[in-house]
Amino acid sequence: MARDVLDRDPDDQARALSPDGDIVEPDLVPDVGDEAMVSMYRDMRFARRFDERLISLQRQGRLGTYSSLAGQEGAQVGSTYALADDDTIFYQYREHGALVARGLPWEYVCYWMGQEMGNAAIADVNVFPLNISIGSHLPHAVGWSWAAKRRGDERVAVAHFGDGATSEGDFHEAMNFAGVFETPTVFFCNNNQWAISVPRERQTASETLAQKADAYGFDGVQVDGMDPLATYTVTEAARERAVGADGNEPEPVFVEAVQYRFGAHTTADDPSVYREDADVERWRERDPLDRMEAFLRHCDLLDDERVEAMDERIGERIDEIIEQAEAEAPDPADLFADAYAEPTAAVEAQREYFEALRERHGDGALLESE
Numbered sequence: 001m002a003r004d005v006l007d008r009d010p011d012d013q014a015r016a017l018s019p020d021g022d023i024v025e026p027d028l029v030p031d032v033g034d035e036a037m038v039s040m041y042r043d044m045r046f047a048r049r050f051d052e053r054l055i056s057l058q059r060q061g062r063l064g065t066y067s068s069l070a071g072q073e074g075a076q077v078g079s080t081y082a083l084a085d086d087d088t089i090f091y092q093y094r095e096h097g098a099l100v101a102r103g104l105p106w107e108y109v110c111y112w113m114g115q116e117m118g119n120a121a122i123a124d125v126n127v128f129p130l131n132i133s134i135g136s137h138l139p140h141a142v143g144w145s146w147a148a149k150r151r152g153d154e155r156v157a158v159a160h161f162g163d164g165a166t167s168e169g170d171f172h173e174a175m176n177f178a179g180v181f182e183t184p185t186v187f188f189c190n191n192n193q194w195a196i197s198v199p200r201e202r203q204t205a206s207e208t209l210a211q212k213a214d215a216y217g218f219d220g221v222q223v224d225g226m227d228p229l230a231t232y233t234v235t236e237a238a239r240e241r242a243v244g245a246d247g248n249e250p251e252p253v254f255v256e257a258v259q260y261r262f263g264a265h266t267t268a269d270d271p272s273v274y275r276e277d278a279d280v281e282r283w284r285e286r287d288p289l290d291r292m293e294a295f296l297r298h299c300d301l302l303d304d305e306r307v308e309a310m311d312e313r314i315g316e317r318i319d320e321i322i323e324q325a326e327a328e329a330p331d332p333a334d335l336f337a338d339a340y341a342e343p344t345a346a347v348e349a350q351r352e353y354f355e356a357l358r359e360r361h362g363d364g365a366l367l368e369s370e
Contacts, residue, residue: 179216
């Protein structure tokens with residue numbers, strides 16, 4: 001794909017497919033082959049089903065607080081497919097679809113069950129640990145990409161974050177540093193219209209979020225994040241520019257993927273108190289799964305029989321993942337394992353006290369300080 005897709009005005013939203021799955025901008029349809037197209041849709045469908053199952057587990061008390069991705073599958077899967085396998089993704093906490101596209105280690109579910117091993121497992125697929133504090137991973141992503149540039153690696157850091165993160169100082173510090181040192185960083189903003197209960201228009205007076213890149217000396221582009229094909233093409237072009245393809249110098253890129261969060265911010269949130277159902281339904285008309293499925297059916301790459309077979313395999317795999325995760329018994333002593341690289345005297349004293357109580361009362365007992 002020509003790199004000039006990044007040179008369009010930030011308010012000229014890149015879109016390959018209409019909500020009905022018709023091609024509206026042929027140059028934005030990636031030339032990846034039929035198999036990759038179907039695989040992309042399968043991962044989006046897997047991500048939606050996975051999301052539904054984990055919400056169900058949380059409601060049953062079998063999972064901790066969880067953040068839903070529904071409505072954002074196109075941006076997450078489309079962008080990840082455009083990367084090299086050894087590019088590093090800096091995760092916020094909602095990009096489960098990116099992990100699906102990377103193979104989804106079963107241990108990942110353990111994280112949402114309270115086990116840190118889930119964070120460790122995603123490192124094997126070049127994904128940094130989840131970040132719950134908004135935007136604080138962005139300087140780390142820039143630092144990693146700067147190190148890659150200094151080593152001469154042809155790798156990029158892709159940092160996911162929401163529109164709310166653009167109100168954090170870490171966002172501006174990271175953007176400024178990336179611009180000054182020309183780091184191979186792709187800032188990928190998942191603009192889902194809501195920073196918990198704060199709407200997009202209360203975050204900034206800027207017409208777009210993408211135009212914020214202008215202040216830091218590099219390009220910003222806005223893409224329809226509910227269009228996986230356009231997202232793929234824009235991310236591919238962003239990666240080429242970030243890594244310095246064709247003998248060019250590496251440059252950071254800001255991608256604003258415009259989309260909508262269908263569900264709650266997390267399972268601890270009630271979105272009905274701050275948004276109208278009618279607004280949600282309007283955005284559902286742009287559902288990325290419906291759009292991609294319609295496109296594939298138009299291309300004779302998908303039919304009812306193939307979808308049914310796909311769903312059966314997806315269901316079986318999700319069952320396996322959950323079964324493996326629930327069979328993994330947590331060790332309460334892990335609470336002390338990773339607080340510091342080397343435990344301090346205070347942490348060690350707490351661990352010893354905990355172990356003494358554990359030996360006296362046993363696991364699962366209600367402990368009270370003496």
